[in-house]
Amino acid sequence: MNGQKKIAIIGAGVAGLAAGIYAQLHGFRTTIYEKSSVPGGACMGWTQDGLPIEGSMRFLAGTQEGTPLYDCWNEVDALRDTMFVNPDSFFTVEDSGETISFCEDLDTFCSNAEKISPEDSRLLQQFRAFVLKAQGHVLQTQKPVDLMSPLEALRVNSANGEVNKLLARLHNVPLVDFAQKFHHPALRCAFRQVLPPGSTLAYLVLCYAKFISGDIAVPVGGSRRIIKRMTDMYLKNDGELQVNAPVKEIIAANGAARGVILESGERLLTHWVISACDPAYTCRKLLQDRYAMEKKLQLRFAAPEAYPTFSLVRLFFSAPADSLPLARTLSFATDVIPAAGEGQSRLTVTQFSDDPLFVQKGRAELCADVPMPGKRAFKYWESLSVQHGAYQVEIDRLASAVQLALEKRFPEMKGQLKYLRCHTPMTYADRLNAFHGSCVAFVPTAQSRPAQLTGRLPGLSHMLLAGQWLGDTAGMHTALVQGKFAVQRLCHDERILWD
Known part of the structure; x- marks a missing residue:
């Protein structure tokens, strides 16, 4: 054990846990440092009033066996x-007296x-052909392209x-432009939303093709159970997880990452550092602007028109399962x-009664979600x-307006919601150090x-980034x-065979 090379991994979300598992399986000694009290990162899940709550995941990609x-x-x-x-549908829209699912x-x-719009038949059949063809797409998970031979x-x-x-x-067709081609307003709205x-x-x-093929689905128990299983495997393979352990700084000397300093002041020396959190936060805060991201990644953060971020205000309610849409x-x-000082005239809601583990006492x-x-x-x-107080006042105002909207659309919820x-975006900024409070990476x-x-x-050297921002x-x-991929690059540099 003492002869193993040490890796400090920052963040115990999916990327950090995956990096820890793969690194442990390939002979490294890893410690994951997580600022929160529980692992999961963006995969937020908890229990409130005895009711399981899913905070992030709506669907999971990669649920079809054999892929x-x-x-x-x-x-x-x-x-x-x-x-x-x-689920019966990927997304459903009500507009202009019609329902598009x-x-x-x-x-x-x-x-x-x-049936709703016969004059849009040609465009719908074109969309159908696109989706059918996209079902053949296979996501590349074998190894990163930068490690591939020309033949691979x-x-x-x-x-x-x-x-x-x-x-x-x-890819060159904005979805809003495609939506505008439809004659019927309900179809235009559906493709925009x-x-x-x-x-x-x-x-x-691509998303719809994966959904109809069964490769996008809802895992029973939600993201919380996924994180629990990954954490258990990581610990079973002798990985070390420290929660409530925010990293203050990445130690860098002579052009190499040499460890981390925790907010507590503890200084920990390692052979490698993997940062599985926001790359902008990593460079700006943890490396104190001494090192920059590779230029292609810098471009994403510097060009919001081409690489916009997306966040939302997400309000959580409980309701009788038989009153849900x-x-x-x-x-x-x-x-x-x-x-955000403006107004939204549409609301998107997700209900979880189709997962039996998310239904408690009816x-x-x-x-x-408010974009x-x-x-x-x-x-x-x-x-x-x-x-002082303004933040909570705005949350209360928004929550009240959303609850009224829900009760108006679903009268059976009145008095039961x-x-x-x-x-809010500040939740994602504070908990995840996410760029501009984003709940997902670039759109x-x-x-x-x-x-x-x-x-x-x-x-x-001896420093790698990991996470959804790289995809x-x-x-x-x-x-x-x-x-x-981060661990595969590390193994390549250390001349360790990947098996």
């Missing part, structure tokens, strides 16, 4: 003995939409072949809800947080470009893969 991503989840024991719920059967979606890279590219060509073409603002047609086509996620029109979670995209919204909440808590837009990021910092799309699956 590389599914195998990757199982390598870290995240899905052991897990059952999956396959991106249901699990693609033909049903198209036929229902054509060729094999990876050929695996997706024509699908990649299609997605590259659709289904993904965060700025998203591309390629992103929707049938759709898992539903967007509907409301009276104007005050938000009640289940209902979560309402707060970009830096301006974050600055609004940041300014409120330093004013219980407000639990609220997350892929038509202006963004895929990049082969390495997670390395120019001029600083072309965000999510738990990206964090998982990037955690694996």
Whole structure:
């Protein structure tokens, strides 16, 4: 044990836990330092009033057996003995007196939409063809491109072949532009609302293709159980986890990372450091601006038009399970809800009654999301947080408006809806050190470009980044893969065979 090389891993989210597991399995001695009292990072889950609450995950990618991503989840024991719920719809929208549901059967979606708007039949059939073709896409989890030989890279590219060509073409089409082509306002609304603002047609086509194929589903027990299983595997393999242990600084000397200093003042020397938290926070705060990210990653943070961040105010309620909407996620029109000094006239809600473990004494979670995209919204909440009482007053105002909107849309909830808590962009900034309070990493837009990021910092050896910020799309699956890739790069540098 004493001869093992030591790695300090910052952050016990999916990326940090994955990096810790893979590193332990390849002969390293790791310690994960987590600032919160429990592991999980962005995967927030808790119990309130005896009711399990899911704070982040709506769906999980990589749930179809036999796929590389599914195998990757199982390598870290995240899905052991897990059952999956396959909801009837990916997203449902009410608008102009109609209901548009991106249901699990693609033909049903198209036929229902054509009944509402026969004149949009051609465009719907075109969308159907895109989705069917995208079902052949395989996420690359074998190893990072920067470690591939030319032959390996060729094999990876050929695996997706024509699908990649299609997605590259659709990546240049903003989803809002595609939505505008529809004649019927309900269809226009559905295609605008289904993904965060700025998203591309390629992103929707790929997500929907994975959903109808069963590769995007809901793991019973939610993200909390995934984190528990990963943590157990990490500890079973002799990893060390320290919670309530925020890192103050990364020790760097002579062009190499040499350990970490905790907020408590404890100084810990290691051979390597993996930062599985926000890259901007890592460079600005933990490295005190002495080292910068690789230029392709810097560009993402410096170009918000092409690489926008996305956050929201998320309000959690409990309600009788039989009063919840049938759709898992539903967007509907409301009276104007005050938000970041402006107003939102739509509300998106997600209910969790389809997971039996989330129903207790006939009640289940209902979560309402109010979008707060970009830096301006974050600055609004940041300014409120330093004013005495103003932050809580705004939360109370927003919670009251959202509850009224829910009771108006679902009259059977009146007097039965219980407000639990609220997350704002400041929640994500404080808990995750997330850039501009983002609850996910960058939204892929038509202006963004895929990049082969390495997670390395120019001029600083023995230091690697991991996490969803390094992927072309965000999510738990990206964090998982990037955690694996970080350790593969480390093994490559240490000349350790990856098996």
